[in-house]
Structure formats: C-alpha cells, structure tokens
Amino acid sequence: MPREWQIQPGLTQHVPDDLAPFVEWFYKQPEARERFRWALRDSLDELLDGQRTGRWAYQHLTKTEKTYLGTAVEVNLTKEFAIDNGADLDWSIAGLDIDCKFSKDLGGWEIPMEMYLCADHGERSGRADHAAVLTWMDDDTSRWAAGIVRITDERLRWKRERGANGDRVRAYNRDNKRKLSDGAKSEVYWLWDGLQTDLPTNLLRHLDLETRKRILTARSPRRRSSSGQQRVNQLFREVQDRLIGRHTVLTVGQQDDAPKRARDARIKLRPEGIVVLGHQGSHPHVARALGLPEPIKGEWISTSLVPVSSDDERPKFSLDGQFWARSCGEELLHPVPAPDLPDGRESDWVNRFGFGITS
Structure with a gap:
C-alpha cells in the first residue's frame, strides 16, 4: 500500500x-x-x-x-x-x-x-x-x-x-x-x-508453503503423477476445523463436481478417523455440537474424531449410544475409524443422535 x-x-x-x-x-x-x-x-x-x-x-x-x-x-x-x-x-x-x-x-x-x-x-x-x-x-x-x-x-x-x-x-x-x-x-x-480486512479468504494462498505443496502434489502410491481426488483427500486431511469452499475444492481437484469430490473424500478419510461435514442431514448439527463453524451449501469442514465417554468435558455428540469428540494430542497418532454420519432426511436419523443434536 x-x-x-x-x-x-x-x-x-x-x-x-x-x-x-x-x-x-x-x-x-x-x-x-x-x-x-x-x-x-x-x-x-x-x-x-x-x-x-x-x-x-x-x-x-x-x-x-x-x-x-x-x-x-x-x-x-x-x-x-x-x-x-x-x-x-x-x-x-x-x-x-x-x-x-x-x-x-x-x-x-x-x-x-x-x-x-x-x-x-x-x-x-x-x-x-x-x-x-x-x-x-x-x-x-x-x-x-x-x-x-x-x-x-x-x-x-x-x-x-x-x-x-x-x-x-x-x-x-x-x-x-x-x-x-x-x-x-x-x-x-x-x-x-475505510479499510476493510475481510476479503473472503483465498485458502490456498494463505496456507504455509509445505502444507500447500503436500496438497497440490498428493498422489496414489500406485501412480507417478498427482491425482485430483488424492489432492482433495489431502486438502481435507491438512486443513481441518476450517470451512472449505467449492472454489477451493475445484481448484485443488481440477475436476468437475465439487460435491462428488467431497463425498468421495468423506469415504476415503473415514478409516483415518476424519469426517468431512457438509450442509445436509445431520452434518450441520454435528458441526454445531462440536463447536465448529456450520457449513452452508457449497462448503465443507473436516475434523478428526475420537470415541469418548459420556462424562468427557469436550463438546461432543452421541450416535447410536457412542459419544464422539474432536481428537487432540496423542489421540491423533492412533486414529479410530470415524462414524458414518447420515446425510439424508432428518426423520431417518434424528433418533440415533443425542447430546445437542436436535431438530
């Protein structure tokens, strides 16, 4: 300036x-x-x-x-x-x-x-x-x-x-x-x-160099070149607890259909203990219960989960009787597969949830 x-x-x-x-x-x-x-x-x-x-x-x-x-x-x-x-x-x-x-x-x-x-x-x-x-x-x-x-x-x-x-x-x-x-x-x-300081964030521009490099060069072990879906998977691995917009997913994937890329990442990352929350079904409720920003249409947010007891003081939710909270510290070193969160009609899933998940 x-x-x-x-x-x-x-x-x-x-x-x-x-x-x-x-x-x-x-x-x-x-x-x-x-x-x-x-x-x-x-x-x-x-x-x-x-x-x-x-x-x-x-x-x-x-x-x-x-x-x-x-x-x-x-x-x-x-x-x-x-x-x-x-x-x-x-x-x-x-x-x-x-x-x-x-x-x-x-x-x-x-x-x-x-x-x-x-x-x-x-x-x-x-x-x-x-x-x-x-x-x-x-x-x-x-x-x-x-x-x-x-x-x-x-x-x-x-x-x-x-x-x-x-x-x-x-x-x-x-x-x-x-x-x-x-x-x-x-x-x-x-x-x-006067001066405004909140131009909508260019997420990729503001990542540190090494994180961005890992995302943009991610590839399958069986491939020599970078893969669009692998890059999107890595994006949700690296950038957790922050809203990620459609434009960022499209730029990283360089493929059509950002929602499909996010859905596929959700499936691939669940065994690593990571959930990718969108705007449908139980996902906004889960985000709210965990103290995360709630995604709207065209946004996603990923986070690592760990099963916890009912008296754990962290923000949490329960699904089918099991409580889940955001992982921290050494818990991140020993991931447990994350739950498959329903994203369909509320009547199909609301009774499976507890602790803050309300209609």
Whole structure:
C-alpha cells in the first residue's frame, strides 16, 4: 500500500453533499457490504479459473488478465446490484452518472478525459466533473476498500515539464489518462468506514508453503503423477476445523463436481478417523455440537474424531449410544475409524443422535 494512500479502518467522515446520493444508495442496498466484498472475490476467482488451470494467486495471472480484472469487477458489481447504464459513463446511480474504477494499487486508478471538465481537452472533455466508485483489493492480505470521489482536473496528477521553464503540465499516461493526486485522498469518501480486512479468504494462498505443496502434489502410491481426488483427500486431511469452499475444492481437484469430490473424500478419510461435514442431514448439527463453524451449501469442514465417554468435558455428540469428540494430542497418532454420519432426511436419523443434536 503506497504510504501516501494508506487508509485506516474505522474512519469517521463527513459525507460531501455532492456524493450523498451515491453513498445513500449503497447504504440502502440490502447487505451491500457483504455483496460488494464477494463481488470482488468472485471477479478474481473467475480470472484465476482454478478448476481448469489450477491457479490460486493473483500473481499467476497473465498481464492481459490482470488488465481485464477491472472490467470483471465492474461487470460483477453491475450484476450484483442491478446497476443501470449511465448516459455517458458506466453506471447510473440515483439518476446520476458515475464510473467504476479498479486498481490493484491504492491510488492507481486511471481516469480518462471524459470524466472531468477541462477546456484544454476540447471535444474530449467530459460534460461535467463526474463521480467515480474506486475499488481495490489485495488478496495477499485479504484487504479491500471502496470509495467515492468527485473527479476534477485539479484532483488529478500534474508534473513539471522538463526544461528551463519547468511549467506545470498534466501528467498523462500513454492512453491520455491520469491518476488521482496524493492530495485527492482526503476528498475520497470511503464506504463502510475505510479499510476493510475481510476479503473472503483465498485458502490456498494463505496456507504455509509445505502444507500447500503436500496438497497440490498428493498422489496414489500406485501412480507417478498427482491425482485430483488424492489432492482433495489431502486438502481435507491438512486443513481441518476450517470451512472449505467449492472454489477451493475445484481448484485443488481440477475436476468437475465439487460435491462428488467431497463425498468421495468423506469415504476415503473415514478409516483415518476424519469426517468431512457438509450442509445436509445431520452434518450441520454435528458441526454445531462440536463447536465448529456450520457449513452452508457449497462448503465443507473436516475434523478428526475420537470415541469418548459420556462424562468427557469436550463438546461432543452421541450416535447410536457412542459419544464422539474432536481428537487432540496423542489421540491423533492412533486414529479410530470415524462414524458414518447420515446425510439424508432428518426423520431417518434424528433418533440415533443425542447430546445437542436436535431438530
């Protein structure tokens, strides 16, 4: 993050009158912040296309793909919020034109001539000083931000011309675009109080190097090359007690049908004492009883189980009279086959459970 553009979480800002219609519009949208951060996540994941390519980091994108990321962000936000087209710019919000800009670097947004008034631009000048939604994310640190600013000629970068006079001239790039000046940072109204630190996690990106290597190179003893199902099995072995999403399973497996990969891993890992919980049947109830996050559709969570007595103080559940809790310490060295947890209709299994498993 450039020092001049460092922003903090928890900012308290006055909403400028000219930006109020846009700010109010976003704040009135149901769960706007949640939808916004997921639109950013989905935009990057679409370009990574992990199911086909196995890629899991922004750095794996080609130069062309990195350039297209801004377009993907605009398209996904447009769809997510059903934003109308503007008369001259990308969007119309609250009946007013506004553009959407993305940059991987805070302060790096490139502004075209048609966004602001400038007599020197002649016919290429904008019809007004338009507003822009500024978007940014950093997948390496799970940070993101969204702000709104009014673009003006003076808020964009200038430079000193070479030569004796050193005249002040506009700092265009090769496409006749300019970046916001460092001084314009104070003119940006940051939505949701500034810096956000919860871009949906890229699980593979944030694993340690050795763990990720074991997952991505997992293979059957009888095969020389890595196997998609073996990689998914290893994923659930290595990453326990954390929610794992569909996109991660597809990227690791590089195969269709993430639910099938998870179901097959469930069968393969049960003899090792590991259960893979999904969103159906008894699974969310078991997760809750064990104190784990509850998976929703498209999510799974694995954990190692051990049979325990009824007076064991750990969070636990009982199935057919046997209590089970999460393994710890030396118990992990001597796994016992995990129970086959039913995932069908509740009426078929609810009477088999006890201790916290309720309808």
